Amino acid sequence: MKFVVKLSKEEQFAEENPLLGRRKVLQDGQTVEYPVLLRDPITPEERRIVREAWKNNIDTVRRRLAKKDCTRCHGKGSFDVHDYPGHPLWHKLTSSEICGCFLED
Numbered sequence: 001m002k003f004v005v006k007l008s009k010e011e012q013f014a015e016e017n018p019l020l021g022r023r024k025v026l027q028d029g030q031t032v033e034y035p036v037l038l039r040d041p042i043t044p045e046e047r048r049i050v051r052e053a054w055k056n057n058i059d060t061v062r063r064r065l066a067k068k069d070c071t072r073c074h075g076k077g078s079f080d081v082h083d084y085p086g087h088p089l090w091h092k093l094t095s096s097e098i099c100g101c102f103l104e105d
């Protein structure tokens with residue numbers, strides 16, 4: 001009997017579309033391979049893979065890892081905070097904060 005694993009729509013997509021590719025770059029006469037992110041990670045497992053592969057330069061993939069349904073950054077990876085809320089002159093001043101959702105599964 002064949003055991004059929006039913007995949008969710010997301011898992012099915014993840015199965016058919018590779019997450020990582022490789023890019024070869026010639027550096028000081030040597031060929032160095034870099035991982036390339038071909039699409040945004042979807043499943044928690046893929047998010048872990050991407051974080052591991054880019055752990056030394058996570059900033060380059062932070063936006064890709066931001067959760068699309070995040071209530072703070074809405075998938076942008078950062079959000080604006082008002083520095084002086086309610087201040088008559090400076091209430092419009094904002095600064096950009098990095099959203100922590102890219103570290104979540």
Ligand SMILES: [Zn+2]
Pocket residue numbers: 066067070071072073074075076077078099100101102
């Ligand atoms: Zn977020």
